Amino acid sequence: MALLTKLPSSSLSSSSSAITQFQNPQISTLKPFNSIHFTKTSCSASSPFTEKHSIERYQRDKWVFRNQLDPTPSENLPNFSTRDYEIALQLPELKNLLQVLREKREEGGDEERRKGAPGNVFLVGTGPGDPDLLTLKALKVIQNADLVLYDRLVSNDIMDLVGPHAKLLYVGKTAGYHSRTQEEIHELLLSFAEVGANVVRLKGGDPLVFGRGGEEMDFLQQKGIQVKVIPGITAASGIAAELGVPLTHRGVANSVRFLTGHSRKGGADPLFVAENAADPDSTLVVYMGLSTFPSLVLKLIHHGLPPDTPAAAVERGTTPQQRVVLAELKDLADKIASEQFISPTLIFIGKVVALSPLWPQYCSKETSELIQMADMGS
Numbered sequence: 001m002a003l004l005t006k007l008p009s010s011s012l013s014s015s016s017s018a019i020t021q022f023q024n025p026q027i028s029t030l031k032p033f034n035s036i037h038f039t040k041t042s043c044s045a046s047s048p049f050t051e052k053h054s055i056e057r058y059q060r061d062k063w064v065f066r067n068q069l070d071p072t073p074s075e076n077l078p079n080f081s082t083r084d085y086e087i088a089l090q091l092p093e094l095k096n097l098l099q100v101l102r103e104k105r106e107e108g109g110d111e112e113r114r115k116g117a118p119g120n121v122f123l124v125g126t127g128p129g130d131p132d133l134l135t136l137k138a139l140k141v142i143q144n145a146d147l148v149l150y151d152r153l154v155s156n157d158i159m160d161l162v163g164p165h166a167k168l169l170y171v172g173k174t175a176g177y178h179s180r181t182q183e184e185i186h187e188l189l190l191s192f193a194e195v196g197a198n199v200v201r202l203k204g205g206d207p208l209v210f211g212r213g214g215e216e217m218d219f220l221q222q223k224g225i226q227v228k229v230i231p232g233i234t235a236a237s238g239i240a241a242e243l244g245v246p247l248t249h250r251g252v253a254n255s256v257r258f259l260t261g262h263s264r265k266g267g268a269d270p271l272f273v274a275e276n277a278a279d280p281d282s283t284l285v286v287y288m289g290l291s292t293f294p295s296l297v298l299k300l301i302h303h304g305l306p307p308d309t310p311a312a313a314v315e316r317g318t319t320p321q322q323r324v325v326l327a328e329l330k331d332l333a334d335k336i337a338s339e340q341f342i343s344p345t346l347i348f349i350g351k352v353v354a355l356s357p358l359w360p361q362y363c364s365k366e367t368s369e370l371i372q373m374a375d376m377g378s
């Protein structure tokens, strides 16, 4: 879960009390953790990829991993109620800022503002976490922002790139904690755009892939505010690249499908797609799929996807906390559960997973385990 903590004072503008940054609170309960996990299972596919540095990529010196098993909050961390406190502080401060901007506008600023032109609203995709995956366009926009609204999937490293004078407002949703509703987010975007501010709505990955970006655009456009969308690298592309998995591959997968494991409250069964999705020649990428994954697997297998289809789950992909599990489809849900993966986790299913340079390691581990067992028996 996320907490809000203050940025170092050097990076703050004068009215800084409400400026906050997303931070992972469990980062202080770190234990070294092997990021690659293997399951004992049959494995016949061999990878044509021989990229020798790919394993090292997962063993970078400075990588650290949370201890998923220890939920005890660290004494050094602010209490969880800090978030409510910070958010409560933010709104009055933003209202004051809005008032200042209105007065400034009434006094008359540059030509555009005198004419009453609204500011810009940018819907910006930040990619899956690694700041190097940000586009140059996104970087330019976030450095010039007056107000940045951001949610849970926007990494700290990316928040560090926001210009020092921007006001930051966390609008993410974290179970159990108060946060802004979608309606409040709409109103905030609108109010600031109306006074001529450069408003940036940051979203993890691509804003138009499972990002509710469409709803925000729709609301603002109905109010006469044009929204500029800056695409981001969606988790599927960014994390597939980390794994060395081609989402499509001639002769292996001729299509790729992005699924969500969740649906809106009252919506149709999110797993209804399983029947059409059980295509061995297609790659499936499951977003928000942790809780429904065990039943998705059953349905996919029921509809004809081979149980030994290669699969992978990646938690916090492209960040220093990345963890990866590889397994055949039938075993992946158990593996995810035993490693206690939490959101955000992305799941890949399809023969292309066996093209990852990590897959042979998974296989050879199994082979060596088999050899050990054979040795013990002899």
Ligand code: SAH
Pocket (backbone or CB within 6 Å): 127, 128, 129, 153, 203, 204, 205, 206, 207, 208, 209, 210, 211, 233, 234, 235, 236, 239, 286, 287, 288, 289, 314, 315, 316, 317, 318, 319, 343, 344, 345, 346, 347
């Ligand atoms: N707009 C985003 C997706 C938002 S839905 C995008 O284009 O990527 C949120 C889901 O995306 C998460 O539950 C998870 O399944 C996936 N996701 C996003 N970033 C991720 C990351 N760094 N690691 C693993 N999964 C991620």
